[in-house]
Amino acid sequence: MLKRVLPVAALVPALGLGACFVSDSESTDPEQNPSDGFKAEFVATAQVLPFGNDLYLAGSEDGTLNIVVSDETDLGNPLAAMNMLDGFSNTASAYVKTTDAIDGNSIQYWAPTDPGNVVMVDVTNPEDPQVLVPGEDYEVVVSDVQHDARMRMFFRPLRPLGSDQVDGDGNPVPSRYMALLTSGLESTTGQSLAPSRQFETVRDAALADQELDDPTLEQVRQALQPALQAATAPIPFGLGYEGEEIAVIWTFQTQSATSSLELVADSASPQEAGALPTGLDSDDANPDLAGLAEIWVGFTTVPYYHDADNPLSGYWTAEDGAALTRFNPMPEVRDDLRVPLFVTVPSEAARMSPECPADDVPADGWPVVMFQHGITGNRSQTLGLADAFGCQGYAMVAIDHPLHGIVDPSSPLFVGPESPLYEMGVRERHFYMVDGEPSDPADVLEAGGAFDDSGDHYINIASTLSSRDNLRQSVADLLHLSQTVGTIANLADEGDGPQFLPLDADRKFFVGHSLGGIAGTSFTSLDDSVGASVLAMPGGMITDLLQDSPTFGPRIRAGLREQNPNLQPGQPLFENFFRQAQSVIDAGDPANYGAGAQDSNVFMIEVDGDSVVPNSATQYLADTVDLTQVSSNADNVEGGGSGIVRYIAGNHGSLLQPGADDIESICAFFAIQYHTFSYIIAADMGLPAIDVDGSHPQAPDACAGIDVVE
Structure with missing residues (x-):
């Protein structure tokens, strides 16, 4: 170089x-x-x-x-x-x-x-x-x-x-x-x-x-x-x-961008965790699904390095309150939070289906796929992949990003005052915020109020230090969850001694969507126990991503103009703001961790014309991981088990749902899902490769004549 x-x-x-x-x-x-x-x-x-x-x-x-x-x-x-x-x-x-x-x-x-x-x-x-x-x-x-x-x-x-x-x-x-x-x-x-x-x-x-x-x-x-x-x-x-x-x-x-998360990774350890069966399969939660995944809910503990009392203005510090630097990079644990845990395992329908490879529980437990959702999403979005992996014989585990979670009290998955998990000290990650202030959910519900939307405050232009450390906290949570997946207690088992869910921590993989792929890039670079990672629609250079995003860019520019009319494109103050903001956010930006993921098995997904994460941001991040484009199975030889696939149909959400009724969007959805689970299966077999020439068995016949891969 x-x-x-x-x-x-x-x-x-x-x-x-x-x-x-x-x-x-x-x-x-x-x-x-x-x-x-x-x-x-x-x-x-x-x-x-x-x-x-x-x-x-x-x-x-x-x-x-x-x-x-x-x-x-x-x-x-x-x-x-x-x-x-x-x-x-x-x-x-x-x-x-x-x-x-x-x-x-x-x-x-x-x-x-x-x-x-x-x-x-x-x-x-x-x-x-x-x-x-x-x-x-x-x-x-x-x-x-x-x-x-x-x-x-x-x-x-x-x-x-x-x-x-x-x-x-x-x-x-x-x-x-x-x-x-x-x-x-x-x-x-x-x-x-x-x-x-x-x-x-x-x-x-x-x-x-x-x-x-x-x-x-x-x-x-x-x-x-x-x-x-x-x-x-x-x-x-x-x-x-x-x-x-x-x-x-x-x-x-330059700053010591990666040192704090490297220390967190070195110190990551199994945390207290447990789960209960809900009695629901995926089709009970969403009638459009096939019921191939059985839903469990529970909790895990995450060391919280942020400030729970001031989640919108707090940031990581050393134990003495000093700034984290190369000389004292270890952040102080401010609290240990019990946060909701979402787990799916292959359902009986999956195990009985002749179309599904899933069989009885393996002796060492189900291989497990960690999933991380996107911005403004929540842990229940795991269901968008749970059937696909359940059919293949894989479990899934997920938690929310910081300041995210389920906000609808009518959802059976909402952790509120009426939930047994709430009585166990479990709290939604969004602190039940109302107008940007943490609240008592009982008071809000009694008054007929509503909580702020999931992830509303994660990207916080009023506090770039908080935004940086929301990103780092997302990664830290994944690092601890990774160490915990093999020791999730079965809270429904009343036998003597701890009984764990049958999950095989030695066969562990990761799928992250959007913000989940952003955090997942850093996570993948720091945790070599993960067999392979699928990073769907992520991006690097966060401030450029936000400025260029058709979804977020206009909102951010409008918010800045409200603060100061000179904070708009074409003004020096605007240039200064984003350059300085990027400097602050750097330690949370996946671009600074991408090189560390070059020796991992990585499949990155990009959709042409993505309206949330611009293609320029995805390509920038892919370059830091040194990924080559895969357009046919022959390209896997050069990629050595890793690569990026660019889809010419579909949208930002195509990993989890078609998002539109046109046949191209439907075919892109089935292709992306197939490429995702087939890549994990190949990596699980020790031969990671992106099977872009294969097809999803449930894809409509019309997809046979439609090419969705560039």
């Missing part, structure tokens, strides 16, 4: 700075007036710097960013929330502002034969820097958003930048990157890019190894000197630039 061309040392700056270089606000400092020409903005004394930037760590006492904001306690401001992070985004762009419009045609990337005028380098290991590959690792993009005659040039990662590495002593080492622009860049009026006066002073002093009288600029000189020396060293010992042509240079470290 990277090319070794810079065997130079000491690129990493040692920062000994005060908290003076810390603002992401626009500046109209007179030194940097647009009329002065075409310059790269770098005015340390006016707090105007490229963003992200290691200088924003200045004055930090705990390894977190130290950005000056108007109210550091207002964590609803994503810029203030960034001060809870130990580095910059692994996925969002870094950028530099210029005083005039940039001619994108003048961009020329660094190459060994020609240094060009832009470059980005991984300098994590100063003994072995790596120049990033343009078009593969990153791209340089000129923003079309202008403010005060200033423009922005983005260094946009095309795949997530690195998180922490570990040194020989087992200590975390943050990934660090360097970016550089030269005078070879031109404005749309033909001017060459020039350095700001302050950067020129720092640059020239650093290259001459001369101290500066101004204490602020001297500290900047010391910080940037190693990078400048490396940039001006001749190829192959450096980048080969002339000192006077460097218009701006900076370095930034």
Whole structure:
């Protein structure tokens, strides 16, 4: 992925700075007036710097960013929330502002034969820097958003930048990157890019190894000197630039995005869990189903790292309330919650049907498929797959995402004051919220009220830290459930000693839909006990996913406009908000975990024109897992048991139901269900492959002539 061309040392700056270089606000400092020409903005004394930037760590006492904001306690401001992070985004762009419009045609990337005028380098290991590959690792993009005659040039990662590495002593080492622009860049009026006066002073002093009288600029000189020396060293010992042509240079470290969930995964253990038979089969719950799955309900305990008293504003912290960083990544368990558990096993109808392979319970128990539903759904959506897996002889287990659950009191699966499970301390995951406030369900029901819809508050633009940790809590819950599936007590068995449901934890698989596939990507990367995962309609780079989603994008933009009329596309504040929000959400974004799932068996599903999760987000996530497209069974050879299938018919919900009456949608539904359970069965046999050439035995005859796979 990277090319070794810079065997130079000491690129990493040692920062000994005060908290003076810390603002992401626009500046109209007179030194940097647009009329002065075409310059790269770098005015340390006016707090105007490229963003992200290691200088924003200045004055930090705990390894977190130290950005000056108007109210550091207002964590609803994503810029203030960034001060809870130990580095910059692994996925969002870094950028530099210029005083005039940039001619994108003048961009020329660094190459060994020609240094060009832009470059980005991984300098994590100063003994072995790596120049990033343009078009593969990153791209340089000129923003079309202008403010005060200033423009922005983005260094946009095309795949997530690195998180922490570990040194020989087992200590975390943050990934660090360097970016550089030269005078070879031109404005749309033909001017060459020039350095700001302050950067020129720092640059020239650093290259001459001369101290500066101004204490602020001297500290900047010391910080940037190693990078400048490396940039001006001749190829192959450096980048080969002339000192006077460097218009701006900076370095930034990324955050330790995965460390907390990695520790949660390492500590995951079996939790208290139990289930009772309901006496219902799937067709009793939904007459459109075939009754091939028997329904059990119960509970499991999940360690809750979020704040149950403040679920819409709380976030994960260490035991002392401090921010989670690479130096103290383990989150505090705030509570142990008993949450509803949904289980299905092959019904008698499935075991007796000549069309179903299901037979008597295997000696070691039913193989089990963990299922995770999508945004605004709930655990009962397991029924959309329960018949298919019940017929094949597989059990299913499911829990709700945080802030999700069944909200209809008339549902026999609702856990409310009249439910035996409620008497056992089990509570719906949504805290029985009414207008965003947790409530006593008895009071609400007595007054004839209604609960907020499932998942209404999961995506929370008012608290990006909460949104990040809703995502992480979803993954943490799956990690603990995975360790628990083999020890779910049969609460209907009154025999001596614990009697467990007949589930074989050594034959364990996962299916996640939409948000369930998003959390499932991270889960799959962290739990190698899962034999195979089907990730249906997921996506990565969460803020881009939300902006580009035909379903969520308009709602989010409307909500932002209500807060501030400048929070709309085409405004700098809008760009800032989503870049900062992505930085905060990174530790929950599956894109940062995708590489960890590359050695797992993964079947990803994408539907053309998905109106909820845009195809761009699914493809971005698939690329992080390094999945190849499977269009025929022959493609499985290259995929090695994993791959992504793109369906040209169907919709976002086609994993669970057709969603429309047209024959193409019906055929897509049967194809996706068949490909899902046949992939799990193949993986269970030790030969994972996506059987896109096969067909569902219950599919209408008309589907034989309809191709739904691209």
